[in-house]
Amino acid sequence: MPKWLKRTGYVLLAFFILLNVMMASQAYYFTHFFPLTEKPATTAQMSGMAKWKALLLGMPFYKSRVVDSLNLPHQNITIATADGQELAAWLIPKDSALGTIILFHGHGSNKSALIPEEKAFYTMGYRVLAVDFQAHGNSTGTACTIGYHEVADVKAAYDYVKAHTQQPIILYGISLGAATILQAMQQYALIPDKIILEMPFGTLQKAAEGKLRTMHLPAEPLAAALTFWGGIEQGFWAFNLKPEDAAAAIHCPVLLQWGLQDQRVTQNETNTIFKNLASHHKEMMIYALSHHQSLLQNEPAKWGKTVSDFLYKQY
Structure with a gap:
């Protein structure tokens, strides 16, 4: 040679x-x-x-600090998961509530980042349960599996509410929270009355591609390697984590929302998820001025009308 x-x-x-x-x-x-x-x-x-x-x-991610500036009467509760984690959560009671909305935040965040949404849902007439995913906020754990183990958190929160009320249950999630709701509903056959999904990623590899875009690095072949090693280190095959496929198991009314300026989640991902949703009552709203952020805080009037119309609509 x-x-x-x-x-x-x-x-x-x-x-x-x-x-x-x-x-x-x-x-x-x-x-x-x-x-x-x-x-x-x-x-x-x-x-x-x-x-x-x-x-x-890479550089270390640190647990984000929970800042309790809610300014509404609420209880600090702990919810145990089937895989041994203890989830910290806020329960915001409401007299004559229309139902309960359970909120799930994004990667690296916690329940205090969703305080504007929590207040908005409370004002709309709902009891609110805001949860820290495992390894986030005040919950136990140090590792995030980008939805693989976090499905147990969604189920635990859903079961907690189901055991305490017979009123409607709505699941709300942003980014990681939204993607994990899709996965959990498929895996555990959860049946909430409605769900609101904001900027869920289509697959874990596509989530890796989005992260690389924000770092101004090429997606290929780096995204595949990042996905592979992330799964190997956490003990699962990461290429099988596909919320866009899990959408086919969703039959309840769905509101899917996305920001047109989003660099992390693409329009193709969003369209695929919307197309795959099996629900006969599904809506998609695009926010022209928003990126991967709180849609409520960036376009409050549009978010408020869209979400309240969806919640109050009778199907």
Whole structure:
């Protein structure tokens, strides 16, 4: 074999190994949360070497701190999951409630990030249960599986409400929360009365592609490697996590919402999920001025009318 061909082979092998080391490290940091003992440094505060290390190998995610600025009477409760986690949640009671809305936040967030939505649903006449996913907020755990184990959190919260009321139950989720609702409803055959989904990702690999886009890195082949290592490190086959396929198990009324400026979740993903929803009562609303963010906070009038119309509509 010619020497140049051997050298080329060694270079390609070294590149392949380096790429996988990088993606394995990125996947680990993306799925593990560390205790917030002090304020982490921003990229602006990092040295040049630290910035390169963060870009290539990832940087730690810290548990986001719950800030209780709800300003509504509420109870701190704990909900046990089937896989041994303890979920911290706020229960906001409501006299003569129309039903209960259970809220699930996005990756790296917690229930206090949804306070505007919690207040809005309360004002619309609903009892509210806002949950910290495992490894988030004040819940137990350190690892996030981007929906694989978090389905147990959705089921536990749903079962908790089901055991305490016979009134309608509505599930609301944003980003990771929305995708996990789809997965949980398929896996456990949950039957809420309605669901509201905001910006769910189509598959875990597409979620990885969205993360890479925000980092200005090429999706291929990095997304596949990131998905592979994320699943291997957490003990499951990540390529099988497909909320867009789980949508076929959804038969209750659905409101699917998405921001036109969203760089993390594409319009094709959103359209696929909407098409796959088996419900005969499904609606999609696009927010022209919003990206991957709280649609309520960015376009409050539109969100308020769309959501209230959906909730009050009789099917």
